[in-house]
Amino acid sequence: MLGTDFVYASSYVRSQEGKLLSSEQLRSMTESKNIDDICKVLQDAGYGSEGNALTAANYQEVLKEAEASFFAEVKELSKDSKALNIFCYPADYHNLKVLLKAESLGVDRDELLMESGTISASEMAKSVKERSTMNLTENMASALAEAVDVHARTNDPQMIDFVCDKYCFADIIEAAEASKNSFVKGYVSLWIDTVNLKTFARVKKMGQPWNYFENVFIPGGTVDLQVFLGSYEDDFKQATEKFQAYNIAKAVSEGGEQIDNSGDFTLLEKICDNLLVEYSREAKTVTFGLEPLVSYLVARQNEVKAIRIVLAGKLAKMSPELIRERLRETYE
Structure with a gap:
């Protein structure tokens, strides 16, 4: 696709960039003594809804939904450009890891599954349970087979992570190469x-x-x-x-x-x-094209990570200084 194909999409994400939390806002959150006040600021910034307001108790769920929403929105704007799958494949492989580890332990960890992948969490669960590769990419199918085999031989759950990461980036590289960007x-x-x-x-x-x-x-x-x-x-x-x-x-x-x-x-x-x-x-120097969409998703991912760091730190009663030490740079 040409850069001119992304004129509207680029303009839209540029307008959304202005709504990203600033480093000053994040700093103020670390100083706040009331976690409810922090949640109110985040609610005003678009995290949560009237029917599911963000709170200290449900922030993980709300942030997961927000991430899925950001991905879906940008994918639609990009006319489903396969290049943006570079941000979706990690969710697919995260789900694969969760499902394989849960299976090995005989437990249900569906609450950890993500909906921002290229395949729905329910479809991935079915694929793992039935050892079916019909809906998987070739790399996902290889990851499923190899992770099951390696874990059976080593009984080391970390090997599931390593195997899945290897194949995840194989899919990501293919999507990046196909973008020709x-x-x-x-x-x-x-x-x-x-x-x-x-x-x-x-x-x-x-x-x-x-x-x-x-x-x-x-x-x-x-x-x-x-x-x-x-x-x-x-x-x-x-x-x-x-x-x-x-x-x-x-x-x-x-x-x-x-x-x-x-x-x-x-x-x-x-x-x-x-x-x-x-x-x-x-x-930021690109007027329109795939670049603004990719950078916007990076910014949103970084923002969600920052919110998690702040709220988890506050709930753990960390000092503002320690929380700030863990915060990443913002996109601004």
Whole structure:
């Protein structure tokens, strides 16, 4: 599709960007002593409805519904451009993970399922239960078969995550390539680099051998597998130099330093998320096209994550300072 095909859609999401929560609003929420006041601000910002007002008790449900609504709205605006499936496939694979783990434990965790994927949660549940691949992409079918097999052999639920993530990004890469849009392809490439870095950090912390990481590494990013493997025996301070040429260098140096010093992954994950927001801001220079729609969804995802951080922090009685430390950059 040409950029001119998105004239109305681009104009519409630009108008919606003005309704995004500002960093100042989020900061004020962290300072608020009354969680009901925070919920009122969020209700005014469009989270929740008259029949289902956002509260401290139901905020997870309301945010999940809001995310699904944002995705549906932008998909419709994009005339169902397959490129936007890059944001929908993670929900599909999240559902696949939830269903397989619940099945292995003999429990029902349907409340954790998401409706923002390319396949409804009920269809995915049926596919898993019946081991049917009729409604699945080729990669989803492979993920289902491999995750079941690997979990049966290892009894390690984390392997379900790793297998599903690998195939999820295979679907995402296919959608990005099909878009023939350099901005979308660049975003996906950076996204994969951040996922690989977070996996690299966690696998090292678990004390797993290098070949374990080799098996869960996701191809398609700018950072080659050998760069990670060449840093496997180093602490992050030593590894920093090897990542200097890449966009994730700051996450390695600053986030890695926190991991070396305290074992805390919070800063690394925050910087990785911020890198994606910073990249998405490049779309502000594009008048119309697929880019504004992609950046708007990134902004909305980031906003929902910020709201979860604030409300979860308030419910856990965290200090405003600690909550702010966890907040990501906003799109503004």
